[in-house]
Amino acid sequence: MRTNNNFHILIVDDEPFNIELAEAYLEEEGYQLSFARNAQMTYEAVSKDKIDLILLDINMPDKDGFEVCESLKSDPMTKDIAVIFLTAQTDIEYISRAFDVGGADYISKPFFGQELKARVKTQLQKVDFLDEIKHKQSKLAQLTITDPLTKLYNSLYFDSQIKAYQNREENFWIIYLKIDRFEKINQVYGFFGANKIMRAFAKILEKVAYKNSIVAKLYGISFAILLKEYEIDQVKKIYEDITLVVNKNKDLSKIISFSTIIYNAKRSSDSVPTIYKKIQTKMQTIEDDKETKYLFIK
Numbered sequence: 001m002r003t004n005n006n007f008h009i010l011i012v013d014d015e016p017f018n019i020e021l022a023e024a025y026l027e028e029e030g031y032q033l034s035f036a037r038n039a040q041m042t043y044e045a046v047s048k049d050k051i052d053l054i055l056l057d058i059n060m061p062d063k064d065g066f067e068v069c070e071s072l073k074s075d076p077m078t079k080d081i082a083v084i085f086l087t088a089q090t091d092i093e094y095i096s097r098a099f100d101v102g103g104a105d106y107i108s109k110p111f112f113g114q115e116l117k118a119r120v121k122t123q124l125q126k127v128d129f130l131d132e133i134k135h136k137q138s139k140l141a142q143l144t145i146t147d148p149l150t151k152l153y154n155s156l157y158f159d160s161q162i163k164a165y166q167n168r169e170e171n172f173w174i175i176y177l178k179i180d181r182f183e184k185i186n187q188v189y190g191f192f193g194a195n196k197i198m199r200a201f202a203k204i205l206e207k208v209a210y211k212n213s214i215v216a217k218l219y220g221i222s223f224a225i226l227l228k229e230y231e232i233d234q235v236k237k238i239y240e241d242i243t244l245v246v247n248k249n250k251d252l253s254k255i256i257s258f259s260t261i262i263y264n265a266k267r268s269s270d271s272v273p274t275i276y277k278k279i280q281t282k283m284q285t286i287e288d289d290k291e292t293k294y295l296f297i298k
Contacts, residue, residue: 004030007124010045012036012068013057013086018109022055022086025113026120039063043071046078052127053120055107058087058098066101073102080130082123086111147217149195150202158216159272161226165265171229174263175238176279177205179256182221189255200252208241235262259286261295 009031011022019035026033034049036042039062045051054072058065065085072078085098085106098106104123107116145157165172179185179201186194198221205223209215214226227235239260247253261279270278282295 001125002128004124005032007052007127008032008034008050009120010034010036010042010051010054012038012042012054012060012065014038014060015057018057018086022111022116025116029117029120031120039068039071042068046072046081051078051081053082053084053123055120056083056085056103058085058089058094066097069098069101069103082127084119084123150199150217152202152206152223153214153216155216155218158214158218158224158226161214162272162275165226165228166269171264171266173225173227173230173235174261174265174275174279175225175227175235176218176261176263176283177223177225177242177258178260178283179221179258181257185255197252197255200249201246201256201258204242204245204249208238208245210238232264235264259283261286 009026011019011026011033012035013019013022014037019037023033023035034045034051036045038060042054042056046054056065056069060068063071065087069083069085072081072083079102082104083102085103086109087094087098087106088109089095090108095106104126105119107119145153147154162172162174179198182194185197189197198217202215202217202223205215205225209225210227210230212228216224216226218224225238227238239262242258246256246258261282263275263279265275286295
């Protein structure tokens with residue numbers, strides 16, 4: 001649960017007295033406070049700062065509170081901001097509309113300090129609870145697309161991104177890398193040592209790959225980098241840079257070598273399994289020819 005000074009409340013009212021009154025009560029609770037007198041100032045405030053809750057007057061001279069709330073709720077960037085309406089109206093239709101446009105609660109004017117504090121606290125508890133749920137959902141979603149050992153993307157996510165390129169009919173490259181003779185590494189260094197080597201290799205791939213590329217740990221001892229359309233020399237440079245970084249690492253270079261297939265898909269209609277089948281066929285060629293370390297598929 002966040003403390004009060006971590007919540008930011010925007011008070012919107014065209015009457016300075018109402019703003020000052022709400023400010024006096026809420027300052028006692030330690031909230032961060034901002035103020036707006038009209039719709040335009042409200043939009044500017046939410047675009048500039050992260051606002052958790054808006055106390056929104058309904059009757060304002062340019063746009064009324066209903067219109068302001070509808071605008072905020074229609075914008076993906078502000079739709080989750082909680083809104084408590086401030087109104088002197090007690091008509092049931094008026095109050096119903098406040099909820100229809102996305103309001104979370106309403107407070108009648110003139111308001112009492114204890115009621116204001118209680119209703120604000122209730123909404124902020126809901127905000128905090130929803131934030132925690134979103135955080136957990138985001139964490140869970142990240143886990144479903146991440147390889148637990150290397151923290152790279154996993155094969156499920158990698159394959160989905162290949163399909164995304166194909167659906168957009170875009171050219172792309174796959175740099176497929178496989179660590180050589182990993183069974184021997186396992187025998188010599190054991191399970192934990194071999195995993196440490198895999199993580200070290202994964203970090204090198206992340207370091208060398210272009211920022212807009214997707215680096216993944218695939219099945220077994222295979223890795224891959226998915227790139228948008230580049231010139232062939234730019235793609236080859238990634239392979240060369242990986243080789244250079246591995247060779248510069250005195251400890252790692254004594255332990256591992258790797259084989260690479262560079263696949264160029266020019267609006268490829270091949271299915272993902274077909275792409276992998278082509279890559280594996282070429283990889284077998286490398287394994288049969290001890291001198292070759294990388295091949296292109298065009």
